[in-house]
Structure formats: structure tokens, C-alpha cells
Amino acid sequence: MELLSDLFSGMQQWLFETLVQPLLFHLGLGSILEDAYDGTMWLLLGVLQLIIMLAVFGPLQRWRPVEKIVDRASVRLDILYTAIHSLGLFRLVLFFTTQPLADHVFGQLHVLGFSPFHLDEIWPGVTDRAWVSLILYLLIFDFVDYAFHRAEHRYQWLWALHAVHHSQRQMTMWSDNRNHLLSDLLRDAVVVLVSHLVGVPPGQFVMVVVITRLVESLSHANLRTGFGRIGQYLIVGPKFHRHHHAIEPPPVPGRPEANYNFGVLFPIWDILLRTARFDGSYGPTGISDQLPERGGRDYGRGFLAQQWLGLKRLLGGAPGRS
Numbered sequence: 245m246e247l248l249s250d251l252f253s254g255m256q257q258w259l260f261e262t263l264v265q266p267l268l269f270h271l272g273l274g275s276i277l278e279d280a281y282d283g284t285m286w287l288l289l290g291v292l293q294l295i296i297m298l299a300v301f302g303p304l305q306r307w308r309p310v311e312k313i314v315d316r317a318s319v320r321l322d323i324l325y326t327a328i329h330s331l332g333l334f335r336l337v338l339f340f341t342t343q344p345l346a347d348h349v350f351g352q353l354h355v356l357g358f359s360p361f362h363l364d365e366i367w368p369g370v371t372d373r374a375w376v377s378l379i380l381y382l383l384i385f386d387f388v389d390y391a392f393h394r395a396e397h398r399y400q401w402l403w404a405l406h407a408v409h410h411s412q413r414q415m416t417m418w419s420d421n422r423n424h425l426l427s428d429l430l431r432d433a434v435v436v437l438v439s440h441l442v443g444v445p446p447g448q449f450v451m452v453v454v455i456t457r458l459v460e461s462l463s464h465a466n467l468r469t470g471f472g473r474i475g476q477y478l479i480v481g482p483k484f485h486r487h488h489h490a491i492e493p494p495p496v497p498g499r500p501e502a503n504y505n506f507g508v509l510f511p512i513w514d515i516l517l518r519t520a521r522f523d524g525s526y527g528p529t530g531i532s533d534q535l536p537e538r539g540g541r542d543y544g545r546g547f548l549a550q551q552w553l554g555l556k557r558l559l560g561g562a563p564g565r566s
């Protein structure tokens with residue numbers, strides 16, 4: 245493990261010195277070198293994620309695909325969404341938007357005497373072990389993702405944006421990044437807020453993000469498999485998440501959002517909050533009003549169209565999912 249992290253640091257250093265640093269000096273941006281060093285780490289992690297996807301998830305999809313891909317253009321668009329995220333373009337936007345705002349707000353709170361609660365200090369000798377605290381942080385951030393995702397299906401204005409994600413009818417390992425940028429921004433703002441509240445150390449936060457991203461890619465894969473009889477209750481897999489994307493989810497009595505399987509990493513939150521369904525099949529995915537007999541609603545074919553239509557639904561008060 246130590247060897248791997250040394251190797252990673254070495255690569256980060258090399259990439260920073262040969263590419264990022266000269267570029268920043270050239271652009272007259274020497275003042276942000278420290279942040280750019282962190283940025284280089286995220287870029288490298290994004291590239292590693294792409295390598296794992298291509299080397300492991302890709303062959304798995306070819307091994308046992310759920311369906312034949314007939315709409316390659318829509319998959320190429322998901323690859324673009326993934327590239328925007330994994331190559332750091334989205335993080336660059338965050339760097340100039342939510343991060344300074346969060347730093348300012350929490351800096352002020354700190355001045356006022358607020359000190360974050362440190363989860364890893366609650367049970368000395370146990371929770372301060374790296375692997376224990378990592379599991380705790382994974383569970384906390386996963387609960388945040390669960391709650392945020394559930395809200396995206398519950399509230400019409402959030403659904404207006406989240407529909408971009410569900411409009412993909414050819415799910416592949418690239419589909420998890422197909423989102424409205426505004427909903428990404430909102431989710432990120434919530435995550436930043438929580439990370440300040442629980443005082444997650446940067447190294448652990450990076451691990452949480454990396455693990456979450458990989459599981460998310462795999463759970464969207466065009467892969468006919470779950471994690472087995474016991475495993476399916478432990479980790480969110482392609483079968484569990486595909487059921488969340490099913491084009492016509494049968495309504496759940498008493499639940500206005502009529503939806504289930506919101507979990508991102510662990511099904512535990514769905515199980516505890518009674519939104520888990522393990523009986524799904526590998527049916528078609530999408531949003532029911534995309535079907536011609538339901539009006540054939542257009543969610544956009546290109547990146548700009550999808551983003552624009554999302555904003556229009558948001559501002560126009562489009563009907564939510566029923």
C-alpha cells in the first residue's frame with residue numbers, strides 16, 4: 245500500500261513539474277501553485293479511473309452485456325460527460341465557485357469559535373484507525389448521496405435537472421457522469437458542507453471520492469450481473485442500480501416519488517429506509533414520457549441541448565416524474 249502511494253506521489257510530482265507548473269508560470273498564475281498541486285492529484289486520479297474502467301469494466305461489459313448498444317452516439321456523449329469530470333474540468337469550475345465560498349464561510353465560522361467535529365476522535369483506539377474511519381466516512385458520505393438522490397426524485401425542481409441522468413436509454417459504465425451540471429454543483433456543495441462539518445482529513449476524503457466514483461461507474465455498466473446473494477446487500481451493483489433506472493417503475497403505495505434503489509455505494513440506506521428492491525430484472529431504462537405513446541418527450545441529444553432543456557424544465561415548472 246505504501247509502495248503504491250509512493251508511486252502515486254512520484255507521478256503527481258512529475259506531472260506537476262513537467263506540465264502543470266510551467267504552464268501556470270507561462271499563464272502568469274504562479275499564485276495558485278499549491279492548489280494546482282492538488283488539482284494535479286485529481287487529474288491523475290481521474291486518469292487512473294479511466295484506465296480501470298477501460299481495462300476492467302470494459303471487458304466485463306463485453307463479457308456479459310445486458311443489451312446490444314444501438315445508439316452509439318448517446319454513449320459517446322456519456323464519454324464526454326465522464327471526460328469533463330475525470331480530466332478535472334468540472335473541478336476547475338468548483339475551484340473558482342464553491343470552494344472559495346466554502347473557505348470563506350468556514351473561515352469566518354472558525355474565527356467565531358466554531359471547530360469541526362472530528363468523527364475519528366469519538367472512540368480513541370477504534371475510530372482513529374485508518375480503515376475504521378474510512379468505512380465511517382464512506383457510510384456518512386454515502387448517506388448524504390442517498391438523501392440527495394432521494395430528494396432529486398422527490399422534488400420537482402431537482403427532478404427537472406436529474407432527468408438528464410435518467411434520460412439515457414443505453415446505460416453503460418460511462419453513464420454515471422451524465423448529469424445536469426447544476427445538479428453536480430448542488431451535490432458538490434452539499435458534500436463540501438458535510439466534509440467541513442465532520443472534519444474529514446483530506447487523504448480520507450480523496451479515498452471516499454475515488455471509491456465512490458469507481459462503484460458508480462460499475463453500477464451503471466451494461467453488465468448482466470449483481471454481486472451475488474449476499475454481496476447484493478453489501479454493495480450497489482449493476483443489477484440494483486439498473487432497476488432504479490427502469491423506464492416504468494411500478495408505483496410504491498404511499499410514496500409520492502414512486503421510486504427505489506437510490507443508494508450509490510451501499511444498499512444499507514435503502515434497506516433501512518425501505519426503498520430497496522432486489523427483485524428487479526434487466527428491463528429497458530429511461531423515463532416513461534420518452535416513449536412515443538407517452539408523448540415522446542425530448543431530453544436532448546447533445547450536451548448543450550440536454551443542459552439547456554434541463555434549465556428550461558427547471559424554470560418552466562415541468563411536471564415531475566409520476
Ligand SMILES: [Zn+2]
Nearest residue numbers: 393397406488
Ligand atoms: Zn435517480
Ligand SMILES: [Zn+2]
Nearest residue numbers: 409420464485
Ligand atoms: Zn444512475
